[in-house]
Every structure is written in C-alpha cells, then in structure tokens.
Amino acid sequence: MIKKILIANRGEIAIRVIKTCNALGIKSVAVYSDEDVNSKHVKMATESYHIGAASPSQSYLNMEKIVETAINSGADAIHPGYGFLSENADFADLCEKKKLNFIGPSGKSMRLCGDKMLCKAAMSKAQVPTVPGSPGIVEEVEKALDIANKIGYPVLLKSVFGGGGRGIRLVHNEKELRQAFELASGESKAAFGKSALFVEKFLPKIRHIEFQLARDKHGNAVHIFERECSIQRRHQKLIEMSPSPVVDQKTRDEIGQLAVNAAIAVDYENAGTAEFLRLDDGTFYFIEINARLQVEHPVTELVSGLDLVKLQIDIANGEPIPFKQKDLKVNGCAIECRINAEDTFLDFAPSTGKITDVDIPSGPGVRVDTYLYPGSSVSPYYDSLMAKLITWGQNFEESRQRMVLALSDFYIEGVETAIPLYKTILETQEFIKGDLSTDFLDRFKILDRLRDDLKNEASKKADVALAATLIHSEFLKNKITPRKEHSMRWKTQLDRH
C-alpha cells in the first residue's frame, strides 16, 4: 500500500495530486526549484524539498536528484504528473530499479507509446487504423521533402518525441518545410535531448477526439468515454469537452473498444489516453497513446464521477479496476478552458510576471484547478498554463452557460490571458452548434470576432472608466486627500555654514 507519494512536478498538477493524497490519507512530498520557492504546491504538501536551479534540466528533469529525494524522504511512490518526466521511459525504469512505485505505465510500455513509429506498427498489427504519412523517422530534410511531395501538401512535420502539441509544424510548401525542419530539429533537441522527425498528411477540418483509458495490473482494461479537444492553436489544446457532440453511444462503444485494443496492444498499464482524428465523414484515425494523466482529465472526472488520480494510485497498488465497462455511463456534459498566460494578439506569445490580483470563479458546476494566488508568479522557465476552468452541466447548454459566466468572473491581473478569447468562442453559433475542428480559430476568423467583442465591452465600460479618470486627476491635485503641508524648512532656513 502506497503511503507516501513524491510528486515530480509543479504548478496546478502538483496541487491536483496533493488533493487526492489528502483525501486518501497518503502523505505527499513536493519538490521545487529556485523559481518555485513560494509556489502553492510547496506550501500544501506534507513535506517539500528543494531540488535545484530554475532551469528544468537542473530541477524537474533531474532524474537522479528526484529519485534521491524520494528515497531520502521515505516516499514509496512517485507521481510524475504530465510533461517533464511523465513519459520518460528511463525515469520509469530508474524508479523501478530503486524500488519506487512509479504511478503510470512501465518504461517498456512508454517506449512503445512514445515512439510513434513503433506505436503505429503495433496498431497496424491490432488493426487499428492510422494516419497516412512517413513509414519511419525522417533523418534528412530531402527525405521529408520526398514524402511530402508523395502524399501531397499540406503536411505536418512532427517530432517523434514531442508531446502536448510541441514539435508539430504545419507546412504548405517546400520552403516552409525546409525552415520548419531546422527549427523542429532544434526544438526537439532542446526539450528532449534528441531529434527525430516524421511527416504526416495534414487533414483539414478534422476533430481531435481522444478516449480516456485505464488498465490495471490484472489485464482489465476500460475506456472512460471520449473527450473532444478540437479547439486548438498551434496544435495545442485550448478547450476540451466531454462528451463530444458528434459521438453517439454506438460510436462511443465502437471507437472506445478500438482504444482499449490499442492499450492492450502496447501492454499499457495505469491511466492513459488514446488520441484519434475524426474526419468529416466520420472516419477515425488513431494518432497515439499518451502514456500519462492528461491536462484535461477533469472533464472526464466530472462526467464520470470518478477521481482519476485515485484510480491511478489504486492501480499502482495492484488493485483491480472496481467497475466494468458496462457500469460506466456519461453523466451530463463538462467543458474545460485552459487559462494560459499568453497574449492572444501577439500570436499567443507567452506573458510572464507577477500576479498582483486574482479572483477565482465558483458556484454550482464550477471547478478551478490552479496554482495562482495574489503574489504568485508566472515563470518564463516553465509552460504557460496557469489554471484550468472546468464547468459541468446536465447538458451541453447548461455547461456552456456556466462557463461563460465563470469566465466573466475570472480575473487575473499581471499577465495577459486568453479569457476574452474563450468568451468569444463560447458565444459563437458555431460552437453552440458543435461545429468544431482543429482549425476552428482560423476557419471562423475568431480573432476578428474577438476584436469586435472587445470593442463592444470597452464601449460599455467607457462611462465608468471616464468617471474614474476624472476623479483620478482630482486625486493627483490633492483635492481629495488632504493637501500635504508645505515644508517649513525653506522659510525657516538659517544661513548655511
């Protein structure tokens, strides 16, 4: 039985895991870098240990230091969160070697899933359909050009070791492919230490639909419904929801089974996600298995009533999954908006700095997972996800309305966020009708609509702002607060020296 978990992560996911630890009476161990000395997860854990300098390679990616800290603190398990070391097979192996229970799949299974090429091969064997593209890694840019010409532009240039949307570039012609190849190579090397790219056909107007998976050590495997994550930018998810507007129970059963088959095919263990692309005609293509708990897991938790982190810990303890596939039913609808510290109008460039004020929304069906508090900071060293705002409703419309109101109640001061963008998206007819696709932002010129919405909002608040402005100049003139006493020094000054 796991008694003490070291969380090899930071930010909101570290807090998430600590919360379930608290619920289960398990002690939690937090680790932090120089940058995170004042972070919330450090304050919440049972024990906290400093592990290194701000740069991830010297702290949150430092395997040896983390394992050493686990052993010294007496932890018997490690939860890797998402990102960082969560899909690092070497780390999973190291934990196993040091007799630390790694809450996730085995290193072997990770290698299989993490290597998209091997995974594709395994899927073919299991008769799970995959996206047309390069059969293997493309080492030379000329080979990439070759394949691209064969399958036809536009194509996606992906990093084999990428995750969470990083290392994916859309290119429309040879020139772009050349530029992207160089950049993607560099980025992959910087983040994961190696560069291996492959080419895939870009499919327009597709929906990104993924299935939450769980498989225990006894071979029982289930899927816990799908999530629709089609609203993205630069191939990173912005808004996720469950259930998907285009998945009926029949499709859920069918594709869900494919997802389960995929999990079995790679001998997957613990919680994970099978990602699919769905074409307009209803065809599903398998993309990959993410061998970790995902950012958007709360959406599944709200429509299933489950605590997925608890499920992970139970599986790691060797317990069988306590329900069968037929026991699971989708309840209501949940939507999540990722609140990133990014400037929408500067091509989503990261915005960093101190958070001087924050107002977190609440109410029926409103959940916020965040590390923010007034005085916290968004660091340039780590990713830009500050908070996840999730709403649940008995149906899609109730959930959507709760989200719109919650977004209006969410106030973050100190960095730029996409909150106004989400408000605009959630009020579009297209979103309400469920007409989603990964090119949603461009297809419906959402940024232009956002500009108009912002103008309207500004207009509505003009009177209030003007009133505040008029009073401000009065204040500066010292009319409101008592006028400072004139210094008497000058008047009474005797001759110097």
Add this chain to the structure above:
Amino acid sequence: MKFKLENTEENLDGEILQSLSNNEFVLKIKGKELNLKILSMTHEKIEFMLDSTYHIAKYLENNTSRITLVADGVKLTFNKHPDLDKIVYKNSGSESAMDSQINLKSQIPGRVVSINVAVGDKIKQGDVVCVLESMKMQVSIKSHKDGAVKSIKIKQGASVAKNDVLAEIE
C-alpha cells in the same frame, strides 16, 4: 473635457460639475449627470458607487497624453487631448499602444536562437525578425511594421528581457 477612447476611437465628453463634501461628486458624462461616491481610493485603485452601482477601477498607466485603466475587469485607454493629437504627432508620427515606431521590442524574456534578418533588409509587417526560446517553446518575433532593418540589437545566444529592444525598423 474631451476624451478619445482608443479601443473604439469613440469621442467622449466628461467633466466634474460639483464637488460635494464627503468624497461625493456630481459628474457630467456624455451629457448625462451622474452621482459618484468614493468608497476607497489610492494612487493605483479606486472603488466607487456610480448612481448606486458598485465599480472598481485600477490605474495602470498615466502620462501626459493618455491614461490606461482596468474598469470592472475591462482594460481601456483614453487619449486625454484628442484635439491636440494631430498637431503633436505631425512631426513625430503617432503612437499606438504598441509604443515607439522604430523599436521592435521583445514581448517575452528568452534566449536568442536565431536572427533571421540583416541590417538593410526590407521587410514587411509579420516577417520573422528573430526566434527566441522561452518556456520550452520557440517563439518567432515578427516585425510590427513594414520597413527597413536599421540595426539589430541582439546577438545569437544572448538573453533578452521583456521589453528589450531587439531591432530598429525604420
């Protein structure tokens, strides 16, 4: 007093008609009379009742030509002297909230991964000037206007801070 709301290019009229005791004022905005009562006030923030509705405004930036504030969560910028603007900007060129025309500033801290232009290059708005690495991502910094690259202020591998000038574009 005349103001111009930069967000919408709307012109507005406002003035303080009367200063009652007890931090209460009578204002006239867009021709309408309003009663304002201050609940609390500092240099940075004001909480007030405007005709019985609560509002809060935070002052972000204030200089001779404009004031930027967040009113009930919405960020607005007013030009304080819209009539003088066209005279003042005649010789210097106008300023949008993006500040100086010539300086291309970095929006983020990061490390310079590559410099994609050379001094003298003629570029267009949106062209990639350089690539910075920040938060594990590579971010392309694009030119804010059409023009010629007058100078490049950064070197490959250098660290830049938010608001550092990366290049001058004339």
Add this chain to the structure above:
Amino acid sequence: MHSEKIKKFSHKRREAEQAGGEERIKAQHDKGKLTARERIALLLDEGSFTEIDAFVTHHYYEFDMQNKKFATDGVVTGYGTISGRQVFLFAYDFTVLGGTLSEMGAKKITKVMDHAIRTGCPIIGIIDSGGARIQEGILSLDGFASIFYHNQLASGVVPQITASIGPSAGGAVYSPAMTDFVIMVDKIATMFVTGPEVVKTVLGEEVSFDELGGAISHGKNSGVAHFVAKNEYHCMDLVKSLLSYIPQNNTEEPPHVETGDDPNRLDNNLINIIPENPLQPYDMKEIIHSVVDNHTFFEIHELFAPNVIVGFARLNGKTVGIVANQPMVLAGALDIDSSNKAARFIRFCDCYNIPIITFVDTPGYMPGTNQEHNGIIRHGSKLLYAYCEATVPKITMIIGKAYGGAYIAMASKNLGTDMNYAWPTAQIAVLGSEAAVRIMNRKELETAKDPVALKKQLVDNFTEKFANPYVAASYGTIDSVIDPAETRPALIRALEALANKREKRVPRKHGNINL
C-alpha cells in the same frame, strides 16, 4: 453695476488669452507645434495655472512698434502645480512677434524667477523663440543678460528645467545652458549660437537646421540636451518624471515614494552578468536595473558619452543619483565627454541632497592625441573635483576593473566617499596584469628562453596577487567585499546609515574647479 468696466475687463482678458490671434495660432498648429498655453495646460495639473503679467505690453515706439502691441508681449508667465508641487514657469509664445524677447518680456521672466527663488520652488522654462527682438536693440540684449543673471542666482538654489520646443538662437541659448536640465523635442527644437545662413556666408559650409542644432545632434554630440523627447507629450512626461525625483529646493530632501519593492531582495543572477573572460564586455545597465526599485532607472544624457551612465533611480523609495561606467562602450574607459557628463551630474546631486551611488568597471582613460590635445587633463580633473566637493552620501560599488587613475576618479575612498564596496570579481590595481608585467618584467621577458610561457606565469602571478579586491580591502580602502546577490540590500543599508550625514568645510566664496 459698473457694467462698462466689466465689459472692458472681459474684452481685455480675452485679448490676452488670444495673444497673437487666430491666424498665428493656426500657423503654429500647422507646423505641428502647440501654443504656449496649450503646453502649460499639458504640463500643469488641470486648472492649477495662474497667469501673471498677462496685460503686460511692450512700450517701444521705434520701427512702428507702437502699432504692433500684443498683450503678454510674447511670453506667458505664472505659477501652478505639477502633481501637487508648486512651480513657477514661463513659456515663450511664438504666436506673438515670433516669441522674440523684449525688455518687458525679460522683466516678466525675471519676475517669476525671483518669485521662485524667494519661495523655494522649481523654475520651468518652455523655449520657442525667434531670439532677440531686433527692433528693441540693446534693450533686448540686456533683457537676456538679466535672465542669465537670474539663472545664476537660482543655480543650486532651486532646480531649473528647460523644455526646448522650438527655435532658440544666438544669445538665447545660454539661458537653457545655465539651467540644470535641458529637454529638446526631436524635429521641433533647435539651438545654435550662429544659424545656418551665417555659417554658409562666413564659412561656406552648408548645413541644415536640424543637423546643426537639432535635438538629436545636441543629445548625441554636444551634450547640450540631457533628453531628446519624441514629441511634446513625451517632453511633458519627462519634466514630470524628472521633478518626481528631485526636491523643491536645496533645503529639502527629494520626495520619498512608496515603491513596494522589498529592500532585502536578493538577485542570485547578478554574478552571471559578468562574463568569465574579463575582456568580454557586458551591459552595466542590467546590473543597475536589477538593483534599483522596480527595475526603474531614469537615464539622463542617454545618447551623450555613452561610456558612462548617469541617471536617477530609487532605492527603498529614496532618490539616488547613479554614476556608472559602461563596459559595452569604449570598454568603459573615461574620456573628456564622460568626465564632463558625470561631473555635472554629481554636482547637481550635491546641490539637491541626492546621494550618489557609483558603479565601477573601467580600464583607465582613453589614450591618444585627440584626448590629450583637447584637454583630458583639464576635463578629467572636473570629475575628481566634483566627487571631492560633494558632501551628500557617496557609496561606491566596484564591479570589475578599476585601474590606475580611473580607479581614483571613480569615487575611490580618499576622494571623500563614505562606503566603498567591491564584488569578488573586482580587480583593483595600478595597471592591468598584462601591462604591468610588460613594464615591470621587461628585462626578464627580453632574455627569457620561452617568453610566452614566462609572461603567462608572471601575468597569472600578478593577477593572483594584485588584481583582486582583497589587497585594497586589507588596507581599508574597500570597506567590504560583498556577495553580488546582496548588492541591493547592501546599498540600502548603507544609505540608511548615512542618511543624516553632515560634513563641514572651511567656508569660502566658491572653489576654483578647472573649467
């Protein structure tokens, strides 16, 4: 009652406000320039301006001048507040007779200057003038002289700031030059003693107004302009910002501002700004930005002599004047212009009770005939004089190199500084190791079998023994070697300790600084 008299009064007042008339105002606007009153409205707190001498006119009669009488006579004077602080000001009015200065105009200006001196308030002057009013001849010249006289009376008593937003030529330029700070607006302001036409006639040299005496030229080449403003709005912003750092007069401390920046804030990254290779330059401004409150440094003379940095900042809410070498320009060496720039700034700080913080990283003085023939000896001595003369708290932070005469000049202990600190990277020596070895061990190197290896060994020895802060620290010339991360708290603690510093000197009329 008295309705006729009231009507006449209203009419005269309107006349005074209209000054040069609709047409001239439109001409001013068409040139992209604001009128004197518009500028005053932008500068002062709303509604705080009280004008005096609005009904002054000239009393001249030659050249048909009696038919060209205007109220205010070309300059608007009065008082008001800027962010609640009382100031006196004058603004030349280009719409009235080209803003030329007359006998009465000069009287108006000296009157407000007198008020300012008596009440201990800063003087702001806005210049937009065609110069002397030729028709008034000697009266106009004498007018300028009396303004210069008052500039001197006020100098070091109350701060004087000049905003140059238009032409200023001939003798007129000397008044701004005598004030403490000059702001010139780019593309609008010009200052020169002799204009382009005369230059062409006498020397045959062709040059434009802007090239000869524009804002950028004076900002970069001559140092006449302390600030180059983008436009008139920016100019007013600069005046307001500048004022926020300095006191009303020489008896007061600068205003204290709550900046909210933790005085104990450490910065572990400071040491990383200095490259391992001492020959590699770095930007001293990075260090300054990290150390001061809210990373806000108000730089002065940014374009002039960039090898030295001067400006205001706050430490724990208190204004400080910062002087620093800039290793990125001329390797931080001192020369004529930088000596002048720093010396003038130090003397201003001393006039107005502003402590001086000096950051040092300099290899020495610039060599060469250019410097020598133009008097680096004279100009360099100004910097030494200024540091010695100043009785405000003086704190020195040696970051890197501090060699020879430049070490002395950059606020070394025996120039009368109060606290001298050094980073572990400091190299305080008479010469750099290489140069020292070349001189001291010349004979050995000449006769050595392997001079390269021997030189390296000797240089390493010298560096180990002398190019560090510990020798100086052992003599008490450096009060302490500190951890760079603690630079900010160290400076703030020193400032607190020295807050009530008082130094007595033997009284004299004034010293004889080598000008």
